Amino acid sequence: MLKSLFRSLRRHRWLRLLSAGFIASSIGTGLTFVIVFGELLRLNAPSSALAIAYALATVPGLAGSFLGEKLLVYRSPFFILILGELIGFCGLAIPIVGIAHNSVILLQFAELLAAFSIGMTLPAMELVFKRGLSEDELSTAASVETVIFASNTLFGIGLGSFLYGHFKAINILMLDGASYCVSIFLIVLAYFSFKGCVDYAVPEASxxxxxxxxxxxxxxxxxxxxxxxxxxxxxxxxxxxxxxxxxxxxxxxxxxxxxxxxxxxxxxxxxxxxxxxxxxxxxxxxxxxxxxxxxxxxxxxxxxxxxxxxxxxxxxxxxxxxxxxxxxxxxxxxxxxxxxxxxxxxxxxxxxxxxxxxxxxxxxxxxxxxxxxxxxxxxxxxxxxxxxxxxxxxxxxxxxxxxxxxxx
CATH class of the missing domain: 1.20.1250 (Growth Hormone; Chain: A;)
Structure with missing residues (x-):
C-alpha cells in the first residue's frame, strides 16, 4: 500500500499539494484542541463545560455537511475547500478572545467553526479524489484521508501537549492560524495543478x-x-x-x-x-x-x-x-x-x-x-x-x- 501511495503522489502534483495542505490544517486543529481544553481546565470549568466543548468540536460538522453538499450544485469543489479553510481560520478569533477574557463560554464555542468547515469540505474533497484519481488509485485516497485524520492527534495534539505550558496559549493559536494560511496557499496551488478533470460544479448532485x-x-x-x-x-x-x-x-x-x-x-x-x-x-x-x-x-x-x-x-x-x-x-x-x-x-x-x-x-x-x-x-x-x-x-x-x- 505504501508503494501505491508514493506512486500516486509522484504522479499527481495536485494530490501532493492537497494532502500537504490538509495535513497542515489538521495539525493546527490539534494544537487548538489542546489549548482549548487546557485553558478550560486552568479556569476550573465544570465537567459539563468540557462535555459541551467536546460536542461543539464535532456536531457543527452536521450543518457544514449540508451546506457543502448544497454548494457543490453551484460551485466547484476547490472553491468550497478554500472557503472551508477560510472559515476555520476566521474561527480562531473565538478562542483568542476567550483566552484574553478568561471566558469559559467562548472557549466552549472555540472549535465550532473549525468543526463546521470540516463537515463542509468533506464532500468537496471526495469529489476531487473521485475526479482526479483512477479506479485503481482510490485506495490511495482512503490512505491519504486516514493520514490526515491521524495527523490531528499524532502531530497536532502531541505537539500542542509539548508546547502548552512552555509558550503562551495565544502564540500557539497563532501557529494554528499559520497552518491555515499554509493550507489555503497549497490548496490554491493544487487547484492550478489539477489535471484530472475540469473543475466545475455538479448540478446533478441535487x-x-x-x-x-x-x-x-x-x-x-x-x-x-x-x-x-x-x-x-x-x-x-x-x-x-x-x-x-x-x-x-x-x-x-x-x-x-x-x-x-x-x-x-x-x-x-x-x-x-x-x-x-x-x-x-x-x-x-x-x-x-x-x-x-x-x-x-x-x-x-x-x-x-x-x-x-x-x-x-x-x-x-x-x-x-x-x-x-x-x-x-x-x-x-x-x-x-x-x-x-x-x-x-x-x-x-x-x-x-x-x-x-x-x-x-x-x-x-x-x-x-x-x-x-x-x-x-x-x-x-x-x-x-x-x-x-x-x-x-x-x-x-x-x-x-x-x-x-x-x-x-
Missing part, C-alpha cells in the same frame, strides 16, 4: 442519495463508518479511564504515550493492506466484523494488564484494526458511487457517523460514572459490535431483493 434505490454494496458502504463509530468511539472516549485501571494510578503520565500509540496505529493501519485487496474486503462483512472484534478485544484487555508497555502495544494494535476499517469504509464509498452522487453519499455517511459518535460518547460517560469504564465499554462497544453484525447479516439476507429493486 439528486440526493435515496436509500431504497441503493444496491446492497452501496448500503453496506454507507454503514461501514457508522459501524466503526458504534464500536470505536466508546473505547476511545474511555481510554484514560481504562488505562488508569491497568497502570496503578499512572493514568496522567500514561495519557500522552497512549495517545501516541493510538495515533501511530491509526497512521499505519491502512498501509498493512495491499491495494488489490481493498475492493474485496470493503464488501465483505465478515472481514469488517473480524477487524472490529479484534479492536474491541484489545481494549477489553486493557484493564487486565499491569504493564504500561503492554497497554501501549494493545492500543497500537487496536487502532491498526480500526483504521483498516476506516480506510475500507472511505474506499467503499468512493468506489461504489458515481461522481454525481459521491458528495451526497459521503455527506450522509458523515452525518450518521457524527450522530452515532456523539450519542455513544455521551452514553459512555454516563454509564462509566455509575458502573465503571470496563462495564461501559462492554455494554456500548460490545452492543455496537452486535448491532453492526446484525445489520451486516440482515443486508446479506436482503441482497438479492435489494439489488433487483435498485436495478429496476
Amino acid at each position: 439528486k440526493k442519495v435515496k436509500w431504497m434505490t441503493l444496491t446492497i454494496e452501496q448500503r453496506f458502504a454507507l454503514l461501514t463508518l457508522p459501524s466503526l463509530a458504534l464500536v470505536g468511539v466508546p473505547a476511545m472516549a474511555l481510554l484514560p479511564s481504562l488505562a488508569s485501571g491497568s497502570s496503578n494510578g499512572r493514568s496522567a503520565a500514561a495519557t500522552l504515550p497512549l495517545l501516541f500509540a493510538r495515533s501511530l496505529g491509526q497512521l499505519l493501519g491502512p498501509f498493512l493492506l495491499s491495494p488489490d485487496r481493498f475492493g474485496t474486503y470493503s464488501k465483505d462483512g465478515r472481514v469488517i466484523f473480524i477487524l472490529l472484534a479484534a479492536f474491541l478485544a484489545c481494549y477489553l484487555s486493557l484493564p487486565l494488564v499491569d504493564y504500561l508497555w503492554l497497554s501501549l502495544f494493545l492500543v497500537f494494535v487496536a487502532h491498526l484494526f480500526s483504521n483498516l476499517v476506516l480506510a475500507l469504509g472511505w474506499y467503499a464509498i468512493l468506489s461504489n458511487f458515481t461522481e454525481e452522487f459521491i458528495a451526497s453519499a459521503i455527506a450522509r455517511s458523515y452525518r450518521w457517523n457524527v450522530v452515532t459518535a456523539s450519542s455513544v460518547s455521551l452514553g459512555a460517560g454516563v454509564i462509566a460514572d455509575h458502573y465503571g469504564a470496563s462495564y461501559a465499554l462492554a455494554i456500548l462497544s460490545g452492543g455496537g459490535l452486535l448491532l453492526a453484525a446484525f445489520v451486516m447479516l440482515r443486508l446479506r439476507k436482503l441482497s438479492p431483493a435489494v439489488n433487483e429493486f435498485s436495478s429496476s
